[in-house]
Amino acid sequence: MVLERTLSIIKPDGVKKSVIGNILNRFEEAGLKIVALKMVQLNKEEAEGFYAVHKDRPFFGELTSFIASGPVVISVLEGKDSISINRELMGATNPDEADPGTIREDFANSIGENTVHGSDGPETAAQEIAYFFTEAELVN
Numbered sequence: 001m002v003l004e005r006t007l008s009i010i011k012p013d014g015v016k017k018s019v020i021g022n023i024l025n026r027f028e029e030a031g032l033k034i035v036a037l038k039m040v041q042l043n044k045e046e047a048e049g050f051y052a053v054h055k056d057r058p059f060f061g062e063l064t065s066f067i068a069s070g071p072v073v074i075s076v077l078e079g080k081d082s083i084s085i086n087r088e089l090m091g092a093t094n095p096d097e098a099d100p101g102t103i104r105e106d107f108a109n110s111i112g113e114n115t116v117h118g119s120d121g122p123e124t125a126a127q128e129i130a131y132f133f134t135e136a137e138l139v140n
């Protein structure tokens with residue numbers, strides 16, 4: 001079995017709603033192992049670095065201000081197909097389009113405040129994990 005890692009962020013709206021435990025439980029129930037975990041508040045510069053791929057999008061300012069607006073919970077999830085399993089648990093980017101039972105359908109307010117981030121492919125997962133964690137911080 002090929003294990004895959006992905007990066008998850010519970011965004012400031014999820015932390016404010018006190019659904020950290022609920023969301024982490026969904027990951028574990030789906031068979032994903034939490035191999036790194038921290039709670040931090042990003043500054044604007046860190047947020048801009050993380051979302052650099054979106055720098056030309058019209059919502060870049062809103063996106064980076066929001067993710068830096070309060071504490072976030074950042075984790076690395078490991079398991080077979082962890083990237084796609086996490087994306088399924090998250091639901092569509094716009095919560096109005098998210099399937100019932102997904103994190104975004106259950107908790108998100110809007111496309112901007114959509115509760116969770118999850119890597120969208122193996123390359124971005126590797127980059128995003130390295131952005132927040134050293135190899136030594138990942139549990140074997």
Ligand code: GDP
Binds near residue numbers: 059063113114118
């Ligand atoms: P994701 O992979 O499902 O998170 O979606 P994307 O990679 O397409 O976009 C990254 C993040 O940008 C999303 O999670 C949204 O929070 C945000 N975003 C996307 N589109 C919009 C938009 O039209 N307005 C705002 N404010 N934020 C957006």
